[in-house]
Amino acid sequence: MSYPTIRIPFGPQHPFHIEPEYFMFEVDGERVVSVKPRIGYVHRGIEKAIEDRTFIQNLYLIERICGICSHAHTTCYTQAIEEILGVEIPPRARFIRTIIAELERIHNHYLWLGLAAHEIGFETLFMYTWRDREIVMDLLELLSGNRVHYAMNTLGGVRRDITPEIVEKIRKGLDALEERMRYYKKIAMTEPTISKRANGIGILKPKDALALCAVGPTLRASGIKRDVRADDPYIAYSEIPFNVITYDRCDVISRLFVRCDEVFESVNIIRYAMEHLPEGKIRIKVPRRVPEGEAVSRVEAPRGELIHYAKTNGTTKPERYKVRSPTLGNIPSLCKMLVGGYIADIPIVIAGIDPCFSCTDRMAFVNVNNNKQWILSGEELRRYAIKWYRKE
Amino acid sequence: MDGGRNLAMVRELLKHLLKKPATLKYPFEKRVPFKGFRGGPIWDMRRCTGCELCYKVCPSEAIEMIGKGLEAEFKHYLDRCLFCGQCEEVCPVNAITMTEEYELASYDRAEMIIEFKREEKASKNLSRSSKNV
Amino acid sequence: MVPEGIMALIQILLFPGFLFLIALAFFHEWVDRKLLAKLQNRYGPLYTGPAGLLQPFADFIKLLSKEDITPKAADKFMFSCAPLFMLSFPLLALFLIPVTGLTASISFEGDLIFLMFLFTLIAITIFIAGWSSVSRFSTVGGVRAAFQMLGYEIPMTLVMVGPAIAARTLSISQIVGWQTHNAAWFIWLQPIGFAIFVLCLLAELEFIPFDIPEAETEIVAGWFTEFSGRKLALIRLGKDVELVLAASLITSLFLGGPNSSLPILATGFFLLKTTLAVVLFTTLRALFARFRIDQMIAGAWKYLIPLAILQMVLIQLGFGRW
Numbered sequence: 001m002s003y004p005t006i007r008i009p010f011g012p013q014h015p016f017h018i019e020p021e022y023f024m025f026e027v028d029g030e031r032v033v034s035v036k037p038r039i040g041y042v043h044r045g046i047e048k049a050i051e052d053r054t055f056i057q058n059l060y061l062i063e064r065i066c067g068i069c070s071h072a073h074t075t076c077y078t079q080a081i082e083e084i085l086g087v088e089i090p091p092r093a094r095f096i097r098t099i100i101a102e103l104e105r106i107h108n109h110y111l112w113l114g115l116a117a118h119e120i121g122f123e124t125l126f127m128y129t130w131r132d133r134e135i136v137m138d139l140l141e142l143l144s145g146n147r148v149h150y151a152m153n154t155l156g157g158v159r160r161d162i163t164p165e166i167v168e169k170i171r172k173g174l175d176a177l178e179e180r181m182r183y184y185k186k187i188a189m190t191e192p193t194i195s196k197r198a199n200g201i202g203i204l205k206p207k208d209a210l211a212l213c214a215v216g217p218t219l220r221a222s223g224i225k226r227d228v229r230a231d232d233p234y235i236a237y238s239e240i241p242f243n244v245i246t247y248d249r250c251d252v253i254s255r256l257f258v259r260c261d262e263v264f265e266s267v268n269i270i271r272y273a274m275e276h277l278p279e280g281k282i283r284i285k286v287p288r289r290v291p292e293g294e295a296v297s298r299v300e301a302p303r304g305e306l307i308h309y310a311k312t313n314g315t316t317k318p319e320r321y322k323v324r325s326p327t328l329g330n331i332p333s334l335c336k337m338l339v340g341g342y343i344a345d346i347p348i349v350i351a352g353i354d355p356c357f358s359c360t361d362r363m364a365f366v367n368v369n370n371n372k373q374w375i376l377s378g379e380e381l382r383r384y385a386i387k388w389y390r391k392e
Numbered sequence: 393m394d395g396g397r398n399l400a401m402v403r404e405l406l407k408h409l410l411k412k413p414a415t416l417k418y419p420f421e422k423r424v425p426f427k428g429f430r431g432g433p434i435w436d437m438r439r440c441t442g443c444e445l446c447y448k449v450c451p452s453e454a455i456e457m458i459g460k461g462l463e464a465e466f467k468h469y470l471d472r473c474l475f476c477g478q479c480e481e482v483c484p485v486n487a488i489t490m491t492e493e494y495e496l497a498s499y500d501r502a503e504m505i506i507e508f509k510r511e512e513k514a515s516k517n518l519s520r521s522s523k524n525v
Numbered sequence: 526m527v528p529e530g531i532m533a534l535i536q537i538l539l540f541p542g543f544l545f546l547i548a549l550a551f552f553h554e555w556v557d558r559k560l561l562a563k564l565q566n567r568y569g570p571l572y573t574g575p576a577g578l579l580q581p582f583a584d585f586i587k588l589l590s591k592e593d594i595t596p597k598a599a600d601k602f603m604f605s606c607a608p609l610f611m612l613s614f615p616l617l618a619l620f621l622i623p624v625t626g627l628t629a630s631i632s633f634e635g636d637l638i639f640l641m642f643l644f645t646l647i648a649i650t651i652f653i654a655g656w657s658s659v660s661r662f663s664t665v666g667g668v669r670a671a672f673q674m675l676g677y678e679i680p681m682t683l684v685m686v687g688p689a690i691a692a693r694t695l696s697i698s699q700i701v702g703w704q705t706h707n708a709a710w711f712i713w714l715q716p717i718g719f720a721i722f723v724l725c726l727l728a729e730l731e732f733i734p735f736d737i738p739e740a741e742t743e744i745v746a747g748w749f750t751e752f753s754g755r756k757l758a759l760i761r762l763g764k765d766v767e768l769v770l771a772a773s774l775i776t777s778l779f780l781g782g783p784n785s786s787l788p789i790l791a792t793g794f795f796l797l798k799t800t801l802a803v804v805l806f807t808t809l810r811a812l813f814a815r816f817r818i819d820q821m822i823a824g825a826w827k828y829l830i831p832l833a834i835l836q837m838v839l840i841q842l843g844f845g846r847w
Contacts (some may be wrong), residue, residue, distance in 0.1 A: 005662075006661065006664075008661050008662075008665070009661070030818065030819070040556045053451065054449075056449060056451075056478065057449070057450075057451035058451075060451040060452075060476045061451060064474075080485055099616070101793065105674045117814070120815055121733055121734070121736065121814050121815025122815070123565065123733070123811070124401075124405065124560075124564065124565050124812070125814075127565035127566060127567060128404075128565070128566065131414045133568055134414075136424070139427060141425065141426050142428070143428050145430035145477065145490070146429070146430050146475070151430075151477065153475050159477075159481065160428070183400070185403070186400055187400060187401055190400065191401060191814070193734055193813045193814035193815070193816065194814055194817065194819070196820055197814055197815070197816070266592070331810035342817060343665065344737070344817040344818065345817070351451050360509070381395045381467075401812060402812065403563050405808070405811055405812060408563065408564050408566050409563060409564065410566070411566060413562070413563070413566055413567050413568045414566045414567060415567045415568050417568070417571070
């Protein structure tokens with residue numbers, strides 16, 4: 001390109017961002033020529049803070065890595081620590097964890113649908129989906145005592161039980177949620193303004209998706225059947241039949257459909273789990289000191305594959321903890337999708353991977369150009385940032 | 393461009409003209425939380441034995457103990473509290489209850505510290521509605 | 526008898542002059558916000574004044590009291606003038622539209638062309654506002670506004686001329702008079718023209734699905750990102766007055782205008798019809814998502830212009846006029 005390109009910064013503050021992140025776009029007219037992301041604005045030093053707290057206190061810290069995937073984070077954590085401890089949680093606890101996980105998935109997908117609609121300027125759909133989100137939040141409040149940050153998991157099981165009245169209310173809520181999602185899917189399929197803004201936008205070919213390690217609905221919308229719940233079953237997924245949803249158009253509208261269908265699957269999983277809820281205890285006692293060991297645990301958070309690594313040394317506090325969240329895995333694919341598109345497509349494509357930058361900012365860095373990875377400590381990070389700004 | 397008007401959307405839109413809005417006119421209409429909602433915790437000082445378990449388990453150091461054993465009194469920092477309910481769970485004598493109070497905000501930081509003393513019954517009431525501007 | 530000068534002054538400043546038009550602008554903004562809220566299952570303005578009627582006015586006063594910052598690199602003269610033009614062009618255009626009877630405060634043969642010219646000037650003002658702000662978001666917004674004008678300008682002009690051909694006059698007041706005397710409104714004589722006109726006005730007002738120059742989620746606020754305080758208050762008021770202008774144009778050209786020469790009846794009809802036009806705009810606004818700029822222009826040239834030409838051909842063949 002021999003014309004000069006304009007550089008447009010997106011973020012860290014921008015009305016479209018829910019969380020701060022920084023993308024520097026080089027544009028030529030309305031076309032994006034290149035993109036440079038910078039993350040780290042929500043870096044809170046959580047991994048270091050985890051080393052300072054006991055295992056029970058860490059439950060609540062890890063829950064607050066993210067507001068929407070909070071249950072996925074605690075499930076991953078408790079799984080890792082329970083593996084090091086060598087305990088098996090009771091079957092009833094596993095099923096209750098599954099029910100909450102799937103309700104969280106429904107919650108996340110409704111929220112996402114509203115945000116995606118807001119990105120393309122469809123305010124009305126945004127208002128409607130967020131109103132329907134209240135149904136699932138009320139169900140979660142009934143179950144756990146809070147609308148976000150459910151704090152249901154604990155080491156050795158879950159903290160609260162499900163009574164038959166709650167089961168009845170959940171059934172009614174699920175019927176309403178399913179019916180509304182059918183309606184929204186119909187709108188997504190037939191509304192001409194939506195299809196103009198999402199069809200053929202943000203293409204990610206399957207081999208690129210695999211090479212750049214995309215995860216979650218982003219990967220499944222490129223036709224690749226990968227889901228931790230099916231590949232590496234955890235909690236109760238080995239006992240509950242469900243389908244892994246894929247669509248193969250590789251664009252934003254596929255990601256939308258993947259999420260809509262995942263809501264239907266989640267509704268079915270919850271119904272099955274509630275019908276086959278085993279009797280028994282909901283938690284077992286675990287010792288306060290965790291023996292020396294390490295474990296890796298994976299769950300399918302609503303946004304994709306979430307990996308936790310735990311290392312313990314026989315005391316009451318962990319020695320080292322590492323979190324790799326799904327959005328971090330999707331950022332390289334995001335950059336690939338954005339180049340060549342229009343400025344007006346940027347918000348919907350970024351929203352298409354369902355970014356959660358709160359989950360993303362830990363201490364690892366990925367250079368998107370050559371996929372090199374390195375980890376910086378706090379001091380190195382500071383020196384790097386100062387050097388970078390001086391170059392600017 | 394405006395070719396296929398999506399009739400389903402139009403019908404839905406017009407139906408809303410007759411529906412009551414989904415918004416609650418807070419503070420004139422308040423939502424009552426469900427039973428089991430984790431609001432602000434209160435300590436029943438008649439039962440407390442001063443075992444210090446709640447103080448040790450709190451993830452954000454929101455509980456401060458003054459004194460020891462049966463003479464112990466508490467200061468609870470509402471602005472640090474996570475409302476996680478771990479203190480309620482760990483108390484061996486069920487002295488802590490998570491109430492359903494959620495209107496706990498205030499303009500003054502001093503009002504965010506709740507004290508639970510030993511002298512008489514029901515010390516500080518958590519209800520803030522009279523203090524709300 | 527009140528001297529002519531005083532009458533003219535009252536007409537310009539009070540009724541149907543500035544005060545009336547600005548009050549009407551606030552009222553129409555309230556109608557728009559309240560109806561949009563109802564369609565979206567929420568309340569909209571609620572507490573300021575009865576049912577929130579005073580909310581637009583309160584927003585205006587609040588903005589006047591805020592700090593007015595001019596970016597260092599901005600072209601100060603154009604930056605300060607743009608809000609003034611944004612308000613004065615629509616106000617001037619509104620004097621050409623009959624409110625209290627069958628004739629407007631200003632009317633002459635060819636005032637329809639003058640009105641079209643004012644529309645173009647408004648679009649150019651938007652572009653200048655964006656360009657002189659120098660910030661990246663404003664530049665992109667201003668350029669998009671100029672592009673959008675390329676899309677809607679021609680079909681809008683074509684269909685505005687439709688009623689003029691049928692009424693054999695280029696004066697808006699005469700067109701209203703023709704519709705009243707022949708008891709025929711152009712909405713059913715030239716329905717294609719009406720539909721195209723509504724769409725082009727949506728684009729001109731920058732309402733969804735054509736609020737591309739102002740796309741909140743993409744470029745913050747587009748061309749008026751850098752304006753704050755008094756300048757932003759004037760721009761917002763200018764946009765509201767533009768809404769009144771668009772509604773009154775639809776009323777005069779296609780819905781028969783005030784339809785009577787008695788002042789009270791005429792004003793009543795005028796208010797009723799312009800509010801109906803605003804209701805139409807708002808409903809369309811709630812219905813759609815936002816288009817991309819290239820889709821909008823492609824759509825305008827592929828669909829709107831051929832349909833407008835078709836409307837013209839139909840008029841020549843005798844449909845749509847007496």
